[in-house]
Amino acid sequence: MTMKQNALPLPLHRRRKIEIVMRAEDRTMVEDLLRAAGVSGWTMIRDVAGMGHHGFHQGRTIFNDESGLVMFVGVGDEAVIADVAGGLSRLFESRPGVTFLSDVEVMRSDYFSPARSTPRGPSL
Amino acid sequence: MNMIAPIERTGERLGRTEVAGLVALAARTVAPLWPLESAIAVNPLARFEELPFAQAVAEASKLFGARRTLPLALWRRLYENDRIDEAALRDAAIAHLGGIYHAAAPIAPGVTMLDALMACLLAIEPGDQPERKDGLGPDAAFIAKWCGAFFDHGMTTMPLPYRDLGLYRAVLAMAAYDPDYRTLTGARGAALLLSVPRDPLEAISEGLASLEVPVDELAYLSGLVARLPGWAGHIRWRTDHADPDRVADVPATMADLAALWILLARADAVSALPPAPSAGKDRRAALLAHFGLTAKALDARNAERLDAVARVDDDALGALFMTAAERSYANGLMPALQRAARTSNPPLRPDAQLVLCIDVRSEPFRRALEAEGNYETFGYAGFFGLPIALHPFAGAHRARLLPVLLSPRHDISERPVPGRESEAEAIADGARRDACTSDLFAAAKVGPATAFAAAEATGPLAAALMLARTFAPLAASRAAATLRKRRQLALAPAPEGYANHTGVSLADKVGYASALFRLTGMRPDTARLVVLTGHGASAVNNPYAAALDCGACSGHAGGSNARLLAAMLNDADVRSGMAEEGLKLPPTTYFLAAEHNTTTDEVTIFDADSIPDTHAADLAALSASLARAAGANRARRARSLDRAPGDLLTGAVHWGEVRPEWGLAGNAAFIVGPRDLTRAIDLQGRAFLHSYDWRADRDGSALATILTAPMVVAQWINCQYLFSTIDNERYGSGDKVTHNVIGGIGVVQGNGGDLKIGLPRQSLFRDNGLPHHVPQRLLAIVHAPFDRVAALVETSDILRRLFGKGWVQLIVIDPETARARRWREDGADCGEGRNLLCVDC
Numbered sequence: 025m026t027m028k029q030n031a032l033p034l035p036l037h038r039r040r041k042i043e044i045v046m047r048a049e050d051r052t053m054v055e056d057l058l059r060a061a062g063v064s065g066w067t068m069i070r071d072v073a074g075m076g077h078h079g080f081h082q083g084r085t086i087f088n089d090e091s092g093l094v095m096f097v098g099v100g101d102e103a104v105i106a107d108v109a110g111g112l113s114r115l116f117e118s119r120p121g122v123t124f125l126s127d128v129e130v131m132r133s134d135y136f137s138p139a140r141s142t143p144r145g146p147s148l
Numbered sequence: 149m150n151m152i153a154p155i156e157r158t159g160e161r162l163g164r165t166e167v168a169g170l171v172a173l174a175a176r177t178v179a180p181l182w183p184l185e186s187a188i189a190v191n192p193l194a195r196f197e198e199l200p201f202a203q204a205v206a207e208a209s210k211l212f213g214a215r216r217t218l219p220l221a222l223w224r225r226l227y228e229n230d231r232i233d234e235a236a237l238r239d240a241a242i243a244h245l246g247g248i249y250h251a252a253a254p255i256a257p258g259v260t261m262l263d264a265l266m267a268c269l270l271a272i273e274p275g276d277q278p279e280r281k282d283g284l285g286p287d288a289a290f291i292a293k294w295c296g297a298f299f300d301h302g303m304t305t306m307p308l309p310y311r312d313l314g315l316y317r318a319v320l321a322m323a324a325y326d327p328d329y330r331t332l333t334g335a336r337g338a339a340l341l342l343s344v345p346r347d348p349l350e351a352i353s354e355g356l357a358s359l360e361v362p363v364d365e366l367a368y369l370s371g372l373v374a375r376l377p378g379w380a381g382h383i384r385w386r387t388d389h390a391d392p393d394r395v396a397d398v399p400a401t402m403a404d405l406a407a408l409w410i411l412l413a414r415a416d417a418v419s420a421l422p423p424a425p426s427a428g429k430d431r432r433a434a435l436l437a438h439f440g441l442t443a444k445a446l447d448a449r450n451a452e453r454l455d456a457v458a459r460v461d462d463d464a465l466g467a468l469f470m471t472a473a474e475r476s477y478a479n480g481l482m483p484a485l486q487r488a489a490r491t492s493n494p495p496l497r498p499d500a501q502l503v504l505c506i507d508v509r510s511e512p513f514r515r516a517l518e519a520e521g522n523y524e525t526f527g528y529a530g531f532f533g534l535p536i537a538l539h540p541f542a543g544a545h546r547a548r549l550l551p552v553l554l555s556p557r558h559d560i561s562e563r564p565v566p567g568r569e570s571e572a573e574a575i576a577d578g579a580r581r582d583a584c585t586s587d588l589f590a591a592a593k594v595g596p597a598t599a600f601a602a603a604e605a606t607g608p609l610a611a612a613l614m615l616a617r618t619f620a621p622l623a624a625s626r627a628a629a630t631l632r633k634r635r636q637l638a639l640a641p642a643p644e645g646y647a648n649h650t651g652v653s654l655a656d657k658v659g660y661a662s663a664l665f666r667l668t669g670m671r672p673d674t675a676r677l678v679v680l681t682g683h684g685a686s687a688v689n690n691p692y693a694a695a696l697d698c699g700a701c702s703g704h705a706g707g708s709n710a711r712l713l714a715a716m717l718n719d720a721d722v723r724s725g726m727a728e729e730g731l732k733l734p735p736t737t738y739f740l741a742a743e744h745n746t747t748t749d750e751v752t753i754f755d756a757d758s759i760p761d762t763h764a765a766d767l768a769a770l771s772a773s774l775a776r777a778a779g780a781n782r783a784r785r786a787r788s789l790d791r792a793p794g795d796l797l798t799g800a801v802h803w804g805e806v807r808p809e810w811g812l813a814g815n816a817a818f819i820v821g822p823r824d825l826t827r828a829i830d831l832q833g834r835a836f837l838h839s840y841d842w843r844a845d846r847d848g849s850a851l852a853t854i855l856t857a858p859m860v861v862a863q864w865i866n867c868q869y870l871f872s873t874i875d876n877e878r879y880g881s882g883d884k885v886t887h888n889v890i891g892g893i894g895v896v897q898g899n900g901g902d903l904k905i906g907l908p909r910q911s912l913f914r915d916n917g918l919p920h921h922v923p924q925r926l927l928a929i930v931h932a933p934f935d936r937v938a939a940l941v942e943t944s945d946i947l948r949r950l951f952g953k954g955w956v957q958l959i960v961i962d963p964e965t966a967r968a969r970r971w972r973e974d975g976a977d978c979g980e981g982r983n984l985l986c987v988d989c
Binding site: 061 | 168
């Protein structure tokens with residue numbers, strides 16, 4: 025008997041994922057959007073390096089959290105992530121950045137349920 | 149009447165998150181405004197840094213109703229006082245006219261276009277300065293009033309109700325009872341109070357949709373935010389920079405503020421913006437009279453040339469003066485720096501080395517100390533590379549002791565020095581007792597039943613204290629100085645973590661200790677004594693006291709950071725770790741911490757009793773030199789303040805002192821290089837000095853750190869001084885005499901209104917009205933290979949923007965040849981392909 029035959033099927037739930045790469049100095053604007061849309065949590069990766077339209081972006085920064093690029097990763101219901109993307113389109117009108125949307129499966133769906141709130145304000 | 153009909157028709161509405169995006173962008177229109185306890189210099193035009201400098205100034209002028217330059221009359225006074233060279237002004241005028249060929253074009257026999265433009269700059273009567281209305285319009289005054297009530301910082305006896313609901317909803321709840329609101333908005337406003345959404349984002353969305361004329365939503369919201377830059381800046385501090393525990397009980401976002409403006413807009417209660425002030429006039433007649441010409445005598449071509457010059461307005465003339473001031477400064481400095489770059493001095497082992505903050509006030513002190521003996525000094529960011537927040541012993545809130553560009557990575561605590569625990573407890577008990585007494589007095593003096601009794605009981609004591617502080621301020625300050633000394637002896641910052649925070653690991657300690665050497669180019673063959681010297685200032689009854697402290701420590705004194713790094717550098721394990729990285733320090737080297745008081749020039753040595761006996765004589769000699777250097781620097785500073793040297797000691801403790809020191813006024817340059825480059829030059833306290841050795845920085849990472857962090861902080865400081873000077877009412881905070889502190893978070897002029905966002909007049913102007921600070925952009929001078937600097941700038945968004953858009957001017961000195969090149973601003977004429985041009989100064 026193999027382990028595979030004994031394993032229970034994983035309880036997976038389909039969600040949408042959004043990845044946003046923006047300047048570190050703009051990170052609070054993205055956080056405002058995520059909160060306004062009701063994304064209950066996200067990951068932020070500092071010092072993202074890479075090649076873009078304006079050449080190579082250095083990743084490593086010390087003594088300045090506002091320089092370089094950051095990447096946000098958020099997961100949520102399709103409507104919530106679409107809402108975030110709608111808000112981002114406004115930011116991208118004047119701020120540089122890119123975003124990627126994709127389908128993902130998560131194990132703990134309660135971690136990604138919407139939390140409706142105003143940006144850094146009290147719950148309504 | 150249909151009771152469920154909306155009170156006005158609304159168009160297609162934006163989604164809530166879309167509005168959040170717009171508000172987030174609009175919020176950037178204003179710079180964050182730190183509270184007084186940690187006043188941080190910021191560029192009030194930070195939002196416009198994507199634009200070329202001149203365009204940014206023009207756009208901000210429209211938005212904030214601010215001047216674009218100093219009034220022409222003040223520029224002329226600076227010129228008459230030899231702060232601007234005639235040759236530099238003439239060069240700026242020639243460049244404005246399109247080059248020497250156009251500048252030499254005749255208008256009449258013996259009169260060129262350059263002559264005419266110089267006459268406009270120096271002789272022709274300037275245009276009238278448009279009159280400004282004092283105070284805010286009724287709409288802005290209404291919102292400012294409620295902001296003041298909402299953000300009272302616990303100062304009022306009766307706090308505003310419903311504050312936990314947020315600014316917008318709290319004001320909605322109270323506005324119906326406010327006669328100012330009724331007067332402003334009438335019946336329409338009353339109806340709106342009942343019907344508008346309670347969520348600020350939805351209220352903004354509904355409000356934008358209800359506007360009769362379609363608008364650019366972002367420009368519209370930005371315009372609203374900019375109407376009260378002080379309160380909006382305070383909200384930006386709360387949302388982007390404050391510790392959550394400081395602001396959680398009074399929640400407010402920029403959406404709250406924008407929603408209040410939208411509420412007034414829907415009631416047609418928002419007033420029109422006054423036009424941006426711009427003094428201009430047609431100087432044609434005045435030019436003709438100045439040169440004794442008549443219009444008829446000019447042919448068409450010459451008349452056109454005259455008109456071209458006559459149309460140059462006061463703002464453009466002011467910009468020429470600023471360019472000339474910048475060139476005058478660079479022309480005076482660069483030959484001396486290039487001379488120094490051509491000579492090399494063999495390294496000698498000094499008797500002691502001191503590392504001071506890059507602050508412009510350190511430079512003259514370093515120079516004075518170097519004159520006293522065989523001392524070597526270095527410039528390093530005054531937080532000494534430690535990203536810490538310090539929890540004071542028995543204190544309520546942590547202090548962020550790092551640049552605002554960084555978030556704290558270590559929460560550390562102030563702890564009793566071993567063996568002094570009981571003394572530390574006694575000090576803490578005393579502080580708690582003083583706080584309780586203060587609270588009791590504050591409650592008693594406003595209580596209806598206790599006000600008179602409190603005045604009767606404490607009046608004589610208060611009068612005695614007042615007389616002592618007025619007529620014998622030095623004696624009155626002794627008790628506070630003694631307590632400060634006791635505290636320094638009994639308590640010290642410890643690298644262990646505060647509460648459940650992890651402390652500073654050995655690897656981190658080695659990293660921070662090594663960074664000092666890596667970033668400054670300090671050699672590992674250190675002197676017997678190395679003193680890390682932070683700085684702070686002394687000022688009494690001065691809301692802007694924190695602005696005189698260390699900017700790299702978020703407006704706090706830098707002694708704690710110096711003590712912590714000195715302790716790390718004396719740690720045997722850290723020394724071993726550094727040795728493994730190739731930094732083997734002599735075992736005879738001992739590190740000490742100190743703090744330079746920039747108001748009195750006294751230097752306090754910390755933990756001096758812990759120094760080994762073997763180094764006692766070194767310290768005694770250094771202490772004597774520091775005292776003599778303090779006297780020399782005090783005498784120099786006293787001359788610039790038109791006072792006697794002893795007056796500076798009195799001013800530091802006198803409650804009526806409005807100008808205890810000049811702070812960073814005069815700042816003009818940021819020089820990155822070894823001390824040998826600047827040691828022989830009197831930089832007059834106008835230069836930030838960051839030590840750097842290009843040879844020790846093979847991959848350029850140290851230079852990248854210096855330019856993207858300390859230089860950015862220096863640029864913020866420079867821009868704050870620049871804009872506070874050119875329009876002290878809009879970008880500064882006006883006259884100190886009429887300041888009122890509001891809620892401990894800022895000052896207002898008179899009895900209310902918007903928080904003032906910049907520096908007071910007394911910090912920038914002399915008593916005779918002449919600017920002490922010449923408004924000019926920062927000149928960054930880097931001693932490093934051209935290619936290294938060019939590669940760095942081209943891969944950094946921040947540097948491309950600051951140098952390319954003209955916010956900072958960059959000159960690079962090649963260490964091998966001592967040739968200098970200037971960075972070309974975007975769009976500037978360039979015959980070469982590279983961005984670094986041969987310097988023309």
